[in-house]
Amino acid sequence: GENVEQHPSTLSVQEGDSAVIKCTYSDSASNYFPWYKQELGKGPQLIIDIRSNVGEKKDQRIAVTLNKTAKHFSLHITETQPEDSAVYFCAASPTDSWGKLQFGAGTQVVVTP
Amino acid sequence: EAGVTQFPSHSVIEKGQTVTLRCDPISGHDNLYWYRRVMGKEIKFLLHFVKESKQDESGMPNNRFLAERTGGTYSTLKVQPAELEDSGVYFCASSRAGESTDTQYFGPGTRLTVL
Numbered sequence: 001g002e003n004v005e006q007h008p009s010t011l012s013v014q015e016g017d018s019a020v021i022k023c024t025y026s027d028s029a030s031n032y033f034p035w036y037k038q039e040l041g042k043g044p045q046l047i048i049d050i051r052s053n054v055g056e057k058k059d060q061r062i063a064v065t066l067n068k069t070a071k072h073f074s075l076h077i078t079e080t081q082p083e084d085s086a087v088y089f090c091a092a093s094p095t096d097s098w099g100k101l102q103f104g105a106g107t108q109v110v111v112t113p
Numbered sequence: 114e115a116g117v118t119q120f121p122s123h124s125v126i127e128k129g130q131t132v133t134l135r136c137d138p139i140s141g142h143d144n145l146y147w148y149r150r151v152m153g154k155e156i157k158f159l160l161h162f163v164k165e166s167k168q169d170e171s172g173m174p175n176n177r178f179l180a181e182r183t184g185g186t187y188s189t190l191k192v193q194p195a196e197l198e199d200s201g202v203y204f205c206a207s208s209r210a211g212e213s214t215d216t217q218y219f220g221p222g223t224r225l226t227v228l
Contacts, residue, residue: 004155006155031214032214034216034217036219041221042221043117043204043206043219043220043221043222044156044204044219045219046216046217046218049214049216051214089155089156091156093214097169098161098168098169099144099146099161099208099214099215099217100146100158100161100169100171100172101146101148101156101158101217102155102158103148103155103156103157104155105153105154105155106153106155106156
């Protein structure tokens with residue numbers, strides 16, 4: 001089955017700096033890679049996703065890159081703000097699993113003013 | 114549009130007791146998923162309903178866990194009898210019918226503590 005590894009487990013950045021979270025996956029059949037943000041007391045919320053036919057996707061200060069050959073994908077947050085502080089999860093979904101998401105262990109991001 | 118709701122938000126029970134968690138998906142969403150996060154580890158898939166049918170229950174830990182979705186609307190997840198290792202946060206998510214890559218919307222979770 002699919003296995004997703006996520007690094008780092010914690011990330012502390014100064015406000016205005018960039019944050020990068022990296023994930024690797026094992027199943028080459030995976031074709032969908034969402035990123036979720038979980039704030040305290042809330043459930044995970046989708047912030048961006050990428051499909052295997054695309055190498056990069058950007059939405060304002062957030063971007064995701066995918067390297068299918070190396071089986072890794074990354075989340076980039078630029079110009080970080082205190083409200084970016086949260087736990088971020090990457091996930092992968094193989095084509096034969098129909099919606100079943102395999103998550104990474106999460107990254108606690110702390111943005112200090 | 115109301116989001117995914119879960120009840121209760123917290124539950125503290127003793128080992129051997131029974132607990133039932135409830136999830137109300139977004140109205141009209143045929144797909145309903147249960148996930149669990151234990152002790153700061155990854156969020157793990159438990160099972161997937163399409164309407165009232167179990168599409169995939171490969172993540173259910175053992176037969177102490179029973180999930181139902183009568184009528185294809187809300188779902189319940191019963192743990193009987195609860196064990197210490199069942200402690201964690203149980204999330205429910207839903208997505209509309211269609212593509213397998215449709216966005217899954219998560220509820221706030223139920224934090225279960227088994228003493």
